[in-house]
Amino acid sequence: MKNNNTFCRGNYRVYTAKDASDLFKGRDLYIWGAGQKGRGFKLALNRNGFPVKAFLDSSPLLIGTEYGGVPILDPKIVLNNPKTCKSSFILVASVDKKNKEMFALCESAGLTKNKDFINIQELSPFYPTVEISGVCNLRCLSCPRGDSAHLPQKGGFMTADYYSRVIDKLIKEIPFLYLVDLYIWGEPLLNPELSEIIKINTNLGIASGISSNLNAGKYLEDVIKASPAQIRVSVSGYGEKNYEITHKGGRWEIFYQNLLLLAEYINKYQTNTIVEVYYHVYKNNLNESKQMRELCEENGFRFHPVLAMLLADHAFDYCEGKGLSDEAKKAGDLMLIGLEKLIQNGIKERHKQCLLNRVLPVINWDMSVMPCCNYSYHKLADNYLEISLDDIINLRHTHSLCVKCQKYSLHRYFNPMYYSDYVNTLVC
Ligand code: SF4
Numbered sequence: 001m002k003n004n005n006t007f008c009r010g011n012y013r014v015y016t017a018k019d020a021s022d023l024f025k026g027r028d029l030y031i032w033g034a035g036q037k038g039r040g041f042k043l044a045l046n047r048n049g050f051p052v053k054a055f056l057d058s059s060p061l062l063i064g065t066e067y068g069g070v071p072i073l074d075p076k077i078v079l080n081n082p083k084t085c086k087s088s089f090i091l092v093a094s095v096d097k098k099n100k101e102m103f104a105l106c107e108s109a110g111l112t113k114n115k116d117f118i119n120i121q122e123l124s125p126f127y128p129t130v131e132i133s134g135v136c137n138l139r140c141l142s143c144p145r146g147d148s149a150h151l152p153q154k155g156g157f158m159t160a161d162y163y164s165r166v167i168d169k170l171i172k173e174i175p176f177l178y179l180v181d182l183y184i185w186g187e188p189l190l191n192p193e194l195s196e197i198i199k200i201n202t203n204l205g206i207a208s209g210i211s212s213n214l215n216a217g218k219y220l221e222d223v224i225k226a227s228p229a230q231i232r233v234s235v236s237g238y239g240e241k242n243y244e245i246t247h248k249g250g251r252w253e254i255f256y257q258n259l260l261l262l263a264e265y266i267n268k269y270q271t272n273t274i275v276e277v278y279y280h281v282y283k284n285n286l287n288e289s290k291q292m293r294e295l296c297e298e299n300g301f302r303f304h305p306v307l308a309m310l311l312a313d314h315a316f317d318y319c320e321g322k323g324l325s326d327e328a329k330k331a332g333d334l335m336l337i338g339l340e341k342l343i344q345n346g347i348k349e350r351h352k353q354c355l356l357n358r359v360l361p362v363i364n365w366d367m368s369v370m371p372c373c374n375y376s377y378h379k380l381a382d383n384y385l386e387i388s389l390d391d392i393i394n395l396r397h398t399h400s401l402c403v404k405c406q407k408y409s410l411h412r413y414f415n416p417m418y419y420s421d422y423v424n425t426l427v428c
C-alpha cells in the first residue's frame with residue numbers, strides 16, 4: 001500500500017512543443033469540448049504554433065457558432081466519417097464521466113487512445129490557481145470566510161504587474177498551459193485590475209477562470225469587455241429569503257441586477273463568454289431551482305446545480321475534534337447530506353489520489369505559495385517567483401496540512417460533482 005501522504009504528489013509529464021508535434025504528426029487538430037477548457041486549450045495550441053481545425057461539441061447552444069474564428073461542429077461530423085477520422089487528431093477537453101463517454105465514442109469510431117486522441121490534461125497536467133483578490137465581500141455560511149477563526153489576518157490584491165511576472169514563469173514551466181483560475185477565497189470582481197489581468201492572459205493565449213458572487217458590479221463592464229472565456233457565478237436560492245441566509249452578507253437584488261447586466265454586456269460586446277450559474281442546493285432552496293433554471297435559459301446561461309457542502313476547513317476541524325462554529329452548524333442544518341456522511345464517503349475512497357493533485361501551484365495575492373486551494377490560508381513558500389515548480393511538487397506532499405488532510409481522508413472529501421446525479425434528481 002502507498003505511503004499515506006503521497007496521494008497529492010503530482011508525478012505528471014509536462015509536454016513541450018516538440019513532444020506535441022511528435023504526437024500530432026501533422027494531422028488536423030480538433031478540440032472536443034468548446035467550454036472554458038477547450039477554448040483555453042485552443043489558445044495554448046496556437047501559442048505553440050499549432051492551428052485548430054474546429055471544435056466539436058454536442059451542445060445545441062454551441063453547434064454552428066464559433067470561438068476565436070474556429071467553428072464549433074457536431075462531433076458526428078468527424079466521428080462518422082472514416083476519411084476525416086484518419087487525418088484527424090482529437091484533443092478531448094473534458095473530465096470524469098463525460099471524458100470516459102467521449103473516449104468510448106472515439107474508440108468506437110476506430111481511433112486509438114494516445115495515438116489518435118488524448119485528453120488535454122496529458123499535455124498540460126496542472127491547473128494553476130492564483131488568488132488575485134485576497135478579499136471577499138460576503139461571509140457565506142458554508143465557507144471558512146463565514147467563520148472568524150479562519151479569516152486571513154490581512155487581505156489585498158495582486159496587481160497586473162505582479163500577475164504578469166507570475167504568468168511568464170508559469171508558461172515557462174508549463175508550455176501548454178491553457179487555463180488559470182483567478183480565485184480561491186476572494187472575490188475577483190473586487191480587484192480593480194481584473195480586466196487588465198484577463199487581457200494579459202488572453203494576449204498570451206490563456207483562458208481566465210473567474211468565479212464570482214456577483215455582489216460587486218463596479219468593474220463588471222470592463223471585465224466583460226476584456227472577453228473572458230467563462231464566468232462562474234455562485235448562488236443559493238431565488239429571491240432574498242433563502243439566498244441571503246446562505247450567501248450571508250450578499251444582497252439578492254444586487255446579485256439579480258448584476259446577472260442581468262452580465263447578459264447585457266456579453267451581448268453588447270459580443271464576447272461569447274460562457275456563464276455557468278452554480279446553484280448551491282440546500283434543503284431550503286430546492287423548490288426555487290426551477291425559477292433559476294428558467295432565468296438561465298432566458299439569458300443563455302448554463303444552469304449547474306451542485307450539492308452544497310461545508311468547505312474543507314470545517315470538515316478538518318470536525319475531524320480534529322474541534323467542533324463546528326455556530327455558522328457552520330447553521331449551514332450543516334440546511335445541507336441535504338450531513339457532514340459525517342460526506343466524510344465517510346471520502347474514507348471509502350481513501351486509497352485514491354487526492355482530488356486536487358493536479359491543482360498547483362496555488363499562488364496567493366501576496367505572491368506566497370499555498371499547499372492547497374481547498375483550505376484557507378496556509379503557507380508552503382514565501383514567493384512563487386523564487387521557487388521552482390518541481391520544488392513546489394516536492395514540498396507539498398510532505399506539508400503538514402496535506403499529511404493531516406490525508407490522515408482524515410479529506411483528500412477525497414470535497415467533490416460536489418460526485419453528487420450531481422443525486423442533485424439532478426431533486427431539482428426541478
Ligand atoms: S463562498 Fe465565496 S463568496 Fe462566499 S464567502 Fe466564501 S469566498 Fe466569499
Ligand code: SF4
Nearest residue numbers: 008354372402405411
Ligand atoms: S491538503 Fe489539499 S492537496 Fe493536500 S492532500 Fe488535502 S486536498 Fe490534497
